[in-house]
Amino acid sequence: MRLYLVLTLLAAILVFVACDEKPPDRNQIPIIKARLLKLQNAVKDQDRARLDSLLSVEILDYQLSGDSLLSYVYGPNRDFAFEQFALGEIRYTEDIAKIDCYIMDTLHLRDRPLHMTYTKDGRAWLLKKFEPGDTLR
Numbered sequence: 434m435r436l437y438l439v440l441t442l443l444a445a446i447l448v449f450v451a452c453d454e455k456p457p458d459r460n461q462i463p464i465i466k467a468r469l470l471k472l473q474n475a476v477k478d479q480d481r482a483r484l485d486s487l488l489s490v491e492i493l494d495y496q497l498s499g500d501s502l503l504s505y506v507y508g509p510n511r512d513f514a515f516e517q518f519a520l521g522e523i524r525y526t527e528d529i530a531k532i533d534c535y536i537m538d539t540l541h542l543r544d545r546p547l548h549m550t551y552t553k554d555g556r557a558w559l560l561k562k563f564e565p566g567d568t569l570r
Contacts, residue, residue, distance in 0.1 A: 465525060468557075530558060
Protein backbone atom coordinates (compact mmCIF):
# COMPACT_ATOMS: atom_id res chain seq x y z
CA MET A 434 0.00 0.00 0.00
CA ARG A 435 2.86 2.37 0.78
CA LEU A 436 4.45 1.73 -2.60
CA TYR A 437 1.17 2.58 -4.30
CA LEU A 438 0.93 5.81 -2.31
CA VAL A 439 4.53 6.79 -3.13
CA LEU A 440 4.05 6.04 -6.83
CA THR A 441 0.81 8.02 -6.92
CA LEU A 442 2.49 10.93 -5.19
CA LEU A 443 5.44 10.82 -7.64
CA ALA A 444 3.07 10.72 -10.60
CA ALA A 445 1.15 13.70 -9.25
CA ILE A 446 4.38 15.66 -8.77
CA LEU A 447 5.52 14.86 -12.32
CA VAL A 448 2.19 15.97 -13.75
CA PHE A 449 2.31 19.18 -11.71
CA VAL A 450 5.87 19.98 -12.80
CA ALA A 451 5.16 19.19 -16.45
CA CYS A 452 2.03 21.37 -16.46
CA ASP A 453 3.87 24.21 -14.77
CA GLU A 454 5.99 24.92 -17.86
CA LYS A 455 4.28 27.53 -19.95
CA PRO A 456 4.54 27.23 -23.72
CA PRO A 457 6.22 30.03 -25.68
CA ASP A 458 4.05 32.95 -26.73
CA ARG A 459 2.37 32.16 -30.08
CA ASN A 460 2.46 35.87 -30.92
CA GLN A 461 6.17 35.40 -31.64
CA ILE A 462 5.55 33.36 -34.81
CA PRO A 463 4.57 36.33 -37.02
CA ILE A 464 7.38 38.39 -35.49
CA ILE A 465 9.96 35.70 -36.31
CA LYS A 466 8.56 35.32 -39.85
CA ALA A 467 8.70 39.10 -40.35
CA ARG A 468 12.32 39.09 -39.19
CA LEU A 469 13.13 36.31 -41.67
CA LEU A 470 11.46 38.35 -44.43
CA LYS A 471 13.61 41.38 -43.53
CA LEU A 472 16.70 39.17 -43.68
CA GLN A 473 15.57 37.77 -47.03
CA ASN A 474 15.09 41.26 -48.47
CA ALA A 475 18.47 42.44 -47.19
CA VAL A 476 20.14 39.38 -48.75
CA LYS A 477 18.20 39.84 -51.99
CA ASP A 478 19.30 43.50 -52.18
CA GLN A 479 22.80 42.54 -51.01
CA ASP A 480 22.51 45.42 -48.54
CA ARG A 481 25.32 44.82 -46.05
CA ALA A 482 24.34 47.66 -43.72
CA ARG A 483 20.74 46.47 -43.40
CA LEU A 484 21.95 42.88 -43.11
CA ASP A 485 24.35 43.74 -40.28
CA SER A 486 21.49 45.39 -38.37
CA LEU A 487 19.69 42.02 -38.36
CA LEU A 488 22.63 40.08 -36.93
CA SER A 489 23.34 39.34 -33.30
CA VAL A 490 26.78 40.22 -31.95
CA GLU A 491 26.99 36.53 -31.00
CA ILE A 492 27.32 35.65 -34.67
CA LEU A 493 30.89 36.94 -34.49
CA ASP A 494 31.66 34.06 -32.09
CA TYR A 495 31.24 31.79 -35.12
CA GLN A 496 33.42 34.05 -37.35
CA LEU A 497 30.36 34.87 -39.42
CA SER A 498 29.03 38.17 -40.69
CA GLY A 499 26.70 39.66 -43.25
CA ASP A 500 29.39 39.16 -45.89
CA SER A 501 29.73 35.48 -45.04
CA LEU A 502 25.95 35.05 -45.27
CA LEU A 503 25.94 36.72 -48.68
CA SER A 504 28.84 34.50 -49.80
CA TYR A 505 27.03 31.42 -48.56
CA VAL A 506 23.75 32.31 -50.25
CA TYR A 507 25.18 33.56 -53.56
CA GLY A 508 28.04 31.07 -53.74
CA PRO A 509 31.78 31.67 -54.02
CA ASN A 510 31.44 33.30 -57.45
CA ARG A 511 28.32 35.23 -56.37
CA ASP A 512 26.44 33.84 -59.35
CA PHE A 513 23.48 32.11 -57.65
CA ALA A 514 20.21 33.81 -58.59
CA PHE A 515 18.79 34.08 -55.05
CA GLU A 516 15.06 34.64 -54.84
CA GLN A 517 13.91 33.61 -51.38
CA PHE A 518 14.27 31.61 -48.21
CA ALA A 519 11.51 29.03 -48.60
CA LEU A 520 10.25 28.35 -45.14
CA GLY A 521 10.27 24.83 -43.88
CA GLU A 522 9.91 24.86 -40.11
CA ILE A 523 10.20 27.22 -37.13
CA ARG A 524 10.85 25.92 -33.62
CA TYR A 525 11.26 28.37 -30.78
CA THR A 526 11.32 28.97 -27.06
CA GLU A 527 11.08 32.28 -25.23
CA ASP A 528 14.56 33.37 -26.38
CA ILE A 529 15.83 31.04 -29.15
CA ALA A 530 14.33 30.28 -32.55
CA LYS A 531 15.55 27.65 -34.98
CA ILE A 532 14.51 27.97 -38.60
CA ASP A 533 15.01 25.30 -41.22
CA CYS A 534 14.44 26.53 -44.75
CA TYR A 535 15.77 26.35 -48.28
CA ILE A 536 17.81 28.86 -50.24
CA MET A 537 15.94 29.09 -53.54
CA ASP A 538 16.41 30.65 -56.92
CA THR A 539 13.82 31.04 -59.65
CA LEU A 540 13.75 27.27 -60.26
CA HIS A 541 12.54 26.69 -56.67
CA LEU A 542 14.62 23.56 -56.21
CA ARG A 543 14.87 22.24 -52.66
CA ASP A 544 18.52 21.30 -52.85
CA ARG A 545 20.10 23.98 -50.60
CA PRO A 546 18.81 23.53 -47.05
CA LEU A 547 19.76 26.17 -44.48
CA HIS A 548 19.55 26.07 -40.69
CA MET A 549 19.40 29.42 -38.88
CA THR A 550 19.44 30.15 -35.17
CA TYR A 551 17.94 33.38 -33.89
CA THR A 552 18.19 34.76 -30.38
CA LYS A 553 15.96 37.28 -28.74
CA ASP A 554 17.80 40.44 -27.78
CA GLY A 555 15.36 42.48 -25.74
CA ARG A 556 12.32 42.53 -28.02
CA ALA A 557 14.15 41.91 -31.32
CA TRP A 558 14.99 38.54 -32.87
CA LEU A 559 18.53 38.62 -34.30
CA LEU A 560 20.35 36.04 -36.40
CA LYS A 561 22.91 34.30 -34.22
CA LYS A 562 24.14 31.50 -36.48
CA PHE A 563 23.56 29.95 -39.89
CA GLU A 564 24.83 26.68 -41.30
CA PRO A 565 24.01 24.12 -43.95
CA GLY A 566 20.81 22.36 -42.98
CA ASP A 567 19.69 18.79 -43.24
CA THR A 568 17.48 17.85 -46.12
CA LEU A 569 14.00 18.75 -45.00
CA ARG A 570 10.86 16.73 -45.53
